[in-house]
Amino acid sequence: xxxxxxxxxxxxxxxxxxxxxxxxxxxxxxxxxxxxxxxxxxxxxxxxxxxxxxxxxxxxxxxxxxxxxxxxxxxxxxxxxxxxxxxxxxxxxxxxxxxxxxxxxxxxxxxxxxxxxxxxxxxxxxxxxxxxxxxxxxxxxxxxxxxxxxxxxxxxxxxxxxxxxxxxxxxxxxxxxxxxxxxxxxxxxxxxxxxxxxxxxxxxxxxxxxxxxxxxxxxxxxxxxxxxxxxxxxxxxxxxxxxxxxxxxxxxxxxxxxxxxxxxxxxxxxxxxxxxxxxxxxxxxxxxxxxxxxxxxxxxxxxxxxxxxxxxxxxxxxxxxxxxxxxxxx
Amino acid sequence: xxxxxxxxxxxxxxxxxxxxxxxxxxxxxxxxxxxxxxxxxxxxxxxxxxxxxxxxxxxxxxxxxxxxxxxxxxxxxxxxxxxxxxxxxxxxxxxxxxxxxxxxxxxxxxxxxxxxxxxxxxxxxxxxxxxxxxxxxxxxxxxxxxxxxxxxxxxxxxxxxxxxxxxxxxxxxxxxxxxxxxxxxxxxxxxxxxxxxxxxxxxxxxxxxxxxxxxxxxxxxxxxxxxxxxxxxxxxxxxxxxxxxxxxxxxxxxxxxxxxxxxxxxxxxxxxxxxxxxxxxxxxxxxxxxxxxxxxxxxxxxxxxxxxxxxxxxxxxxxxxxxxxxxxxxxxxxxxxxxxxxxxxxxxxxxxxxxxxxxxxxxxxxxxxxxxxxxxxxxxxxxxxxxxxxxxxxxxxxxxxxxxxxxxxxxxxxxxxxxxxxxxxxxxxxxxxxxxxxxxxxx
Numbered sequence: 001x002x003x004x005x006x007x008x009x010x011x012x013x014x015x016x017x018x019x020x021x022x023x024x025x026x027x028x029x030x031x032x033x034x035x036x037x038x039x040x041x042x043x044x045x046x047x048x049x050x051x052x053x054x055x056x057x058x059x060x061x062x063x064x065x066x067x068x069x070x071x072x073x074x075x076x077x078x079x080x081x082x083x084x085x086x087x088x089x090x091x092x093x094x095x096x097x098x099x100x101x102x103x104x105x106x107x108x109x110x111x112x113x114x115x116x117x118x119x120x121x122x123x124x125x126x127x128x129x130x131x132x133x134x135x136x137x138x139x140x141x142x143x144x145x146x147x148x149x150x151x152x153x154x155x156x157x158x159x160x161x162x163x164x165x166x167x168x169x170x171x172x173x174x175x176x177x178x179x180x181x182x183x184x185x186x187x188x189x190x191x192x193x194x195x196x197x198x199x200x201x202x203x204x205x206x207x208x209x210x211x212x213x214x215x216x217x218x219x220x221x222x223x224x225x226x227x228x229x230x231x232x233x234x235x236x237x238x239x240x241x242x243x244x245x246x247x248x249x250x251x252x253x254x255x256x257x258x259x260x261x262x263x264x265x266x267x268x269x270x271x272x273x274x275x276x277x278x279x280x281x282x283x284x285x286x287x288x289x290x291x292x293x294x295x296x297x298x299x300x301x302x303x304x305x306x307x308x309x310x311x312x313x314x315x316x317x318x319x320x321x322x323x324x325x326x327x328x329x330x
Numbered sequence: 331x332x333x334x335x336x337x338x339x340x341x342x343x344x345x346x347x348x349x350x351x352x353x354x355x356x357x358x359x360x361x362x363x364x365x366x367x368x369x370x371x372x373x374x375x376x377x378x379x380x381x382x383x384x385x386x387x388x389x390x391x392x393x394x395x396x397x398x399x400x401x402x403x404x405x406x407x408x409x410x411x412x413x414x415x416x417x418x419x420x421x422x423x424x425x426x427x428x429x430x431x432x433x434x435x436x437x438x439x440x441x442x443x444x445x446x447x448x449x450x451x452x453x454x455x456x457x458x459x460x461x462x463x464x465x466x467x468x469x470x471x472x473x474x475x476x477x478x479x480x481x482x483x484x485x486x487x488x489x490x491x492x493x494x495x496x497x498x499x500x501x502x503x504x505x506x507x508x509x510x511x512x513x514x515x516x517x518x519x520x521x522x523x524x525x526x527x528x529x530x531x532x533x534x535x536x537x538x539x540x541x542x543x544x545x546x547x548x549x550x551x552x553x554x555x556x557x558x559x560x561x562x563x564x565x566x567x568x569x570x571x572x573x574x575x576x577x578x579x580x581x582x583x584x585x586x587x588x589x590x591x592x593x594x595x596x597x598x599x600x601x602x603x604x605x606x607x608x609x610x611x612x613x614x615x616x617x618x619x620x621x622x623x624x625x626x627x628x629x630x631x632x633x634x635x636x637x638x639x640x641x642x643x644x645x646x647x648x649x650x651x652x653x654x655x656x657x658x659x660x661x662x663x664x665x666x667x668x669x670x671x672x673x674x675x676x677x678x679x680x681x682x683x684x685x686x687x688x689x690x691x692x693x694x695x696x697x698x699x700x701x702x703x704x705x706x707x708x709x710x711x712x713x714x715x716x717x718x719x720x721x722x723x724x725x726x727x728x729x730x731x732x733x734x735x736x737x738x739x740x741x742x743x744x745x746x747x748x749x750x751x752x753x754x755x756x757x758x759x760x761x762x763x764x765x766x767x768x769x770x771x772x773x
Contacts, residue, residue, distance in 0.1 A: 005656050006420070006669050008755055010741030011664040012342060012499070012689070016703070016748040018696055065734035073698070117697040196688040218706075272713070321735060323711040324337050324571065325584040 022076025041148030043091030056317030087197025228285025362637030469597030498661025656691025
């Protein structure tokens with residue numbers, strides 16, 4: 001005679017799990033990883049491996065010895081943070097610097113808030129910004145693509161965004177500056193200076209398509225960010241074409257694609273209702289354009305995302321999903 | 331483009347493995363146990379005592395009020411015992427246990443299988459017949475049908491919606507009923523249309539039943555005012571509110587009923603029962619029950635007398651598999667797990683689902699990812715992660731404001747959650763507390 005289990009409905013489950021989602025995002029990042037390795041060679045492999053392994057190990061250590069809870073370091077979220085962090089770094093920074101970034105990302109931005117699900121700010125970006133502020137020289141010199149066997153000794157240069165920013169400050173016009181830039185197609189394919197994951201827009205878009213197909217994320221955040229940037233940079237460019245670069249330039253350079261597709265879409269730190277996602281995306285887009293066009297830094301996406309992460313709890317509180325049978329009180 | 335509802339929904343594996351099994355009449359068991367409460371509302375009042383001789387179709391418990399229903403004997407024989415027995419609700423409740431002797435029917439009931447197409451009854455007469463026959467919603471809700479047919483003053487019905495969606499995975503009782511009794515169902519629809527005084531009826535069927543859709547369409551073509559609509563396969567399309575939204579693009583207001591927007595919906599099984607009651611004077615004493623599951627030898631659809639122990643159905647389907655972990659009354663999304671297979675079939679038993687041990691346990695609960703999949707899945711536009719969180723913290727006032735009472739407990743949220751969080755469990759807890767709050771406020 002079988003013993004029957006009695007538990008409340010539902011008695012079936014979709015099979016969806018945290019590892020499936022996290023490793024799904026990691027798979028979506030593989031095309032971009034492949035392109036980065038293609039352009040930056042051994043440097044990319046080293047910093048990616050160090051970042052991922054450090055993040056996973058730090059998560060295990062923090063969970064076991066600080067939080068004293070059962071470690072979940074293999075659920076894919078730490079590995080994903082490690083991968084995203086590596087994508088924001090120049091591929092010629094030393095190993096110890098990468099490890100500090102991992103420590104800050106996992107330990108400070110994630111574990112001190114209570115672990116997965118409880119953090120307010122995107123861990124990878126917090127780690128990246130920490131390194132950026134602490135080691136400004138190392139974090140703003142990027143290797144030229146094509147030096148496969150050079151790591152710490154790679155020849156460096158400025159990214160298109162920082163070059164644009166500097167040259168504008170020197171009173172060159174956009175038209176003149178664009179002559180010294182890689183072509184739009186080169187930038188789309190990633191043949192430019194930049195941190196690992198910034199470079200190949202097409203590979204990142206492939207990742208977006210994969211995630212949409214697997215229903216890992218919805219289109220609302222990436223589209224609202226990119227559309228907002230497109231609209232505002234178009235307005236500025238039309239207003240003063242000598243001082244403000246074209247929308248295409250903005251879309252293809254810097255961490256915008258990576259940020260819009262993989263960082264801003266982080267579940268924990270982004271709003272939950274669809275309307276909230278659109279507001280959040282628009283906010284990121286506007287702040288990015290403001291910092292890039294009028295601010296002191298050439299790149300604004302990382303700060304834009306962190307600022308809007310801060311607004312997410314407020315957005316979640318006041319922006320509700322569409323209710324069924326909403327009774328409108330006149 | 332198939333019609334569907336716009337908010338939420340999930341698509342579990344359909345598993346309609348018993349879809350093509352012809353309805354088999356289950357042989358009478360030696361003993362039946364008939365609970366006196368198989369419906370929403372007041373329990374019926376006992377009319378018989380131990381030792382009484384009973385005929386099939388005889389009233390053994392009388393309706394306990396307006397929102398209540400008569401209980402009829404599904405067999406002929408002698409009353410063995412009147413006591414509390416476990417029923418599918420999970421509780422022990424008053425039931426009449428009858429020793430089955432032969433199959434002698436109460437006088438006046440037409441037991442022939444011939445189709446009777448014409449009827450001359452008025453709306454009031456129809457509603458009275460449905461009331462005395464103990465007809466309740468057979469989709470599972472078991473709401474007394476005569477109450478739904480009695481339109482309150484100030485409201486008017488425009489449409490009759492026939493719910494033939496059967497969106498729960500595994501269940502095929504409505505499907506098989508449509509394939510074999512479509513003509514009777516059409517008569518039933520016209521009877522209900524007269525009762526409601528409406529001129530338009532729409533039958534909603536999910537697209538995974540193409541043979542039933544074809545059959546019903548063909549018959550509806552020669553019926554004035556009756557149309558058949560195929561719907562996209564998405565759970566919970568069979569939810570009343572989702573069905574009305576998909577078919578008419580009207581939303582039942584929060585806290586309201588379909589009649590508020592001129593619609594009355596009935597399950598197709600209830601409509602067949604109404605045909606039997608009005609045309610054959612036959613009360614609700616049997617129904618089609620699907621017996622199914624991945625390990626059963628022969629999943630089937632059985633015409634079963636109310637009160638038959640579930641064990642009899644499982645035996646007829648090849649016996650209880652050795653790897654059984656759960657026996658569910660209903661489907662996998664909203665059905666109730668049973669504690670024993672001696673529990674009887676009641677009016678709301680649309681199916682018995684036997685699932686293996688390996689699939690009978692919850693997964694480990696992880697922390698909330700704030701992935702918002704529960705929000706995307708909720709057909710009522712609620713935020714299950716928030717409702718669970720508020721329930722955990724006993725924030726009952728806020729729960730009411732977050733519309734927790736709109737939740738229809740369909741299970742889509744718990745089904746979807748990647749962290750296997752017990753969302754619906756906490757929502758049910760919260761709903762209970764908010765109900766108490768509302769009740770206290772009224773006093």
